Amino acid sequence: MAEKTFQYKKALEEIEQIVQQIENGDSDIDELARQVKRAAELIKQCKSRLRDTGNDLEKIISDLETN
């Protein structure tokens, strides 16, 4: 699954790169749309990863505190 190869740090770097490109106005219009779409997708994946991580942490911490 894509989840396995997904790397938060790399995704974050890519998002920042896209944002920079958009800010610089380097991209043409087709590319721009594609880039925004890509960034939005990456952000969604990152948020999902953060949510999962949060859930995992909550579980681990509650286990830790009941001991």
Place this chain on the structure above:
Amino acid sequence: MISSESAAGYGDFMNQLNQNEYGYRLHVTLFPSLMQGEKAEKSIVDSLLRINSKISEFDIVVIIRGGGATLDLECFDSYELGSHIAQFPIPVITGIGHERDETIADMVANKKLKTPTAVAVFLIETIKDFEVRLDEYFSTIAEVMSDAISETTQLLDHYSNRIFRKGQNVVNTSQLHLARFTNLMNSGWKNALKIQDTMLEKTKHTLSHQPLKTLEVQVKMMTQLERHLNSISPESILRRGFSITTINGKNVNRIPEIPDGAETITITQLHELTSRVVDSKKRKQ
């Protein structure tokens, strides 16, 4: 007893002796002898010799004669008898029973008394004195012993008290030491555990909070990124009234010179406009 069995003095003596008020029992062995006449001297000396032959059985010799004429006393004035009496190994007491001057036998005897009864009284009184003295000695010994025992007992009590107190002190001190060591040991491992516990709690706290903080930072950052992306996205630009103009699909901002008559495509929020350039000149920036 050297006497004549039939003599009145002998009977008096024995009565006096046996009926004494203290209940003393004296063992009397009679050596019957002639107490007057020519043969008396030899008879009395013979009796002394016979006594001497078993001297260990006797304590004292009593020579008794009851009354009689002065002349009858001649036998007691003999050298032979006097010599034996004087050298006899145990005391010789005379009770010859006369009122005149004493005879030789009286003079060399250990003790002379006037009558046989007086001899008996003397013996009883002597024994009595001896008994009193024994009692006194016994009392003295008992007193001394009792004093010594009580003194020793006191000393022993004193020592035993000291030993007990000393022992008690040693035990008490040891108990205090042990208690202190026990406390030290107890508080020692308790402290060590406490320290470890505190450290673990700290670590636990860090573990519980730090990752969430990190996560929060990331979530915030991601939210900002998203908002930022939205704000710079073409849709947002167009919505705000800006437009994008391209010539041959290329952003006009990237084209240095635009010739008159060039066909441009302008995208707004609602329309896509195709236009021709009427005039083009550089903006002063």
